[in-house]
Amino acid sequence: MTDKKETGLDAMAGDGGYQEAYFADVIRTKMKRDNKRFWAGDNISDYLHEGDKDRLIDEATEAFELVLDRLLIDRESDPNSKGTARRLAKMYFNEIMAGRYDPAPDATAFPNDSQDRYEGMLVVRSELRSMCSHHHQPVSGVAYIGIIAAEKLIGLSKYTRIAQWCARRGTLQEELANDIAREIEKATGAENLGVYIQAVHGCCENRGIMAHSSLTQTTVLKGSFKTDPGAKKEFFDNIKLQQEFAPR
Numbered sequence: 610m611t612d613k614k615e616t617g618l619d620a621m622a623g624d625g626g627y628q629e630a631y632f633a634d635v636i637r638t639k640m641k642r643d644n645k646r647f648w649a650g651d652n653i654s655d656y657l658h659e660g661d662k663d664r665l666i667d668e669a670t671e672a673f674e675l676v677l678d679r680l681l682i683d684r685e686s687d688p689n690s691k692g693t694a695r696r697l698a699k700m701y702f703n704e705i706m707a708g709r710y711d712p713a714p715d716a717t718a719f720p721n722d723s724q725d726r727y728e729g730m731l732v733v734r735s736e737l738r739s740m741c742s743h744h745h746q747p748v749s750g751v752a753y754i755g756i757i758a759a760e761k762l763i764g765l766s767k768y769t770r771i772a773q774w775c776a777r778r779g780t781l782q783e784e785l786a787n788d789i790a791r792e793i794e795k796a797t798g799a800e801n802l803g804v805y806i807q808a809v810h811g812c813c814e815n816r817g818i819m820a821h822s823s824l825t826q827t828t829v830l831k832g833s834f835k836t837d838p839g840a841k842k843e844f845f846d847n848i849k850l851q852q853e854f855a856p857r
């Protein structure tokens with residue numbers, strides 16, 4: 610983790626000793642120095658503090674203006690394109706890629722270690738909105754998150770908050786399933802868990818093969834979900850029940 614004080618206005622000098630032109634470059638230099646990975650699906654909130662996002666949005670606005678100019682879109686006279694660069698910058702930072710810049714949702718854990726602790730399976734259905742990192746096209750679907758309750762429990766809405774936090778980045782569906790499984794394991798301490806995602810991809814529907822109903826399924830199974838056919842069956846039976854109850 611970086612010393613957050615260093616990212617203030619007064620410290621625009623990068624590690625190379627030269628003056629960085631953009632604040633985003635100052636942060637990039639620090640991440641490179643720390644060997645911190647900053648791929649589209651990575652969270653970099655440790656490198657940001659209060660107010661930094663606004664500065665990054667200002668810089669991204671300038672960059673999007675340049676992209677619109679290069680696309681020969683008249684952002685001066687076209688009333689619909691006037692504020693588009695800023696709208697895009699804000700949308701990336703605050704919405705479609707918010708999971709890169711915001712810290713993990715607070716998922717307070719409650720002890721599940723009394724005599725009448727819950728030992729069964731818990732399956733939560735979470736709506737997902739994501740974006741493919743190849744083309745920045747929307748991915749929308751549902752994640753089914755199943756765990757065998759361990760020593761602690763988190764609030765039911767937290768599963769969806771964690772899944773959304775992982776999804777609001779540039780991802781691939783395979784990577785997203787792994788990310789959600791890892792974060793749920795961290796938050797609940799459960800080693801026996803499964804994540805099943807069903808999603809449609811703008812990538813296939815809006816471009817390329819232009820195929821509708823581009824439904825893709827990915828599954829990550831850990832612990833008994835992987836080794837015990839009974840647990841695996843119970844997980845998928847629960848998913849079927851949920852799909853009957855709330856068809857997508």
Ligand SMILES: [Zn+2]
Pocket residue numbers: 741742743744745746812
């Ligand atoms: Zn794509």
